[in-house]
Amino acid sequence: xALRFAAGLALAALALGSPAHAQRWQDIITPADAERLRQRDxxxxxALAEVQASEFAGDLAKAALLYDPKKRxxxxxxxxGKYLCATHKLGGKxxxxxxxxxxxxxxxxxxxxxxxxxLTGSQRPxxxxxxxxxxxxxxxxxxxxxxxETLVPYGEDKERDMAGTVERIGKDRWRIVxxxxxxxxxxxxxxxxxxx
Numbered sequence: 001x002a003l004r005f006a007a008g009l010a011l012a013a014l015a016l017g018s019p020a021h022a023q024r025w026q027d028i029i030t031p032a033d034a035e036r037l038r039q040r041d042x043x044x045x046x047a048l049a050e051v052q053a054s055e056f057a058g059d060l061a062k063a064a065l066l067y068d069p070k071k072r073x074x075x076x077x078x079x080x081g082k083y084l085c086a087t088h089k090l091g092g093k094x095x096x097x098x099x100x101x102x103x104x105x106x107x108x109x110x111x112x113x114x115x116x117x118x119l120t121g122s123q124r125p126x127x128x129x130x131x132x133x134x135x136x137x138x139x140x141x142x143x144x145x146x147x148x149e150t151l152v153p154y155g156e157d158k159e160r161d162m163a164g165t166v167e168r169i170g171k172d173r174w175r176i177v178x179x180x181x182x183x184x185x186x187x188x189x190x191x192x193x194x195x196x
Contacts, residue, residue, distance in 0.1 A: 025130040025138045030155055033163035036179045037138065040165055043179035044069040047090035047187035054096035063088075063099075065169055066191055072135040073168040077114060078107050082195040085118060091186025105192065116141065116176075118190075125176075125190070126151055129166050137166035139176050158182065164190075 029037070036043075048067060051060055060067050066088065085105035089098045100121075108115040112131040116139060118124040127141015142152050142160045152160045164178040178188040 025128075025132070025140055028155065029138075029140060029163060030158070030161060032158060033140070033161055036163050036181075037165065039179045040177060041069065043187050044177065047185070050091035050186060051097045056097035059097055059099065063191075065173070066175060066189060068169070071167070071169045073170075074134045076133075076135055076137045076166055076168045076174070077112075077129055077131060078166070078168075078174045078192055080107050080110050080114070082106050083192045084195055085193075086191045087121075087123070088189045088191060089185035089187075090189070092184050094184060104195075105190075122146055124148075125162050127154060127162065135167070139164045139166050164188075 048060065048069070051057060065071060067090075083105040084102040086102045087100045089095070089100075091097075103121040104119040106115075106117050106119055107129070108117070114129045115127075116129050117126050122145065124144040125139075125141050126144055127139055130138045130140070132138045139162065140154055141162050142154050142157070143162055144151055154161055159182050162178060162181070164176045166174065166176050168174050172194050174192040176190040176192070178190075180186065181188045
């Protein structure tokens with residue numbers, strides 16, 4: 001019941017949000033987020049270096065596939081369905097590493113633009129994944145916090161705007177990589193695996 005309510009809430013928010021799904025991502029991305037996408041490789045390397053220089057260095061080996069910046073397989077867009085998703089925060093001024101437990105996420109649609117919704121948790125990205133070549137997609141969306149019931153449309157609040165690359169890293173595993181997110185860390189990764 002809670003998941004169904006959260007899904008309905010998030011989809012209602014998407015309907016109220018920007019028309020990002022109907023446009024090319026290059027036409028709607030903010031200049032700040034375009035720069036974040038350009039910084040993907042640099043931020044990934046910096047975040048890994050920060051973790052390796054900390055007491056959390058051993059945690060990188062526990063999920064080596066997830067933290068391999070070069071791993072980008074063809075067909076990067078995850079298919080429609082429900083997913084387990086865990087956010088990993090690497091680097092930053094407060095804590096070098098934290099991996100949150102799994103929450104529930106969903107992908108809606110099957111074309112070149114798909115909806116992504118994090119259904120549970122206190123920080124819930126909601127937005128659209130756009131095809132961008134054979135080995136990556138682009139996520140543009142907004143962050144819902146706490147008890148938010150409506151979505152601040154993408155481009156209206158730089159503190160809520162989110163932009164990341166979407167990458168397939170295994171047979172049934174994807175990640176969304178956020179370089180230099182507005183809050184806390186040097187790099188955020190959302191690890192996506194289908195619910196069984």
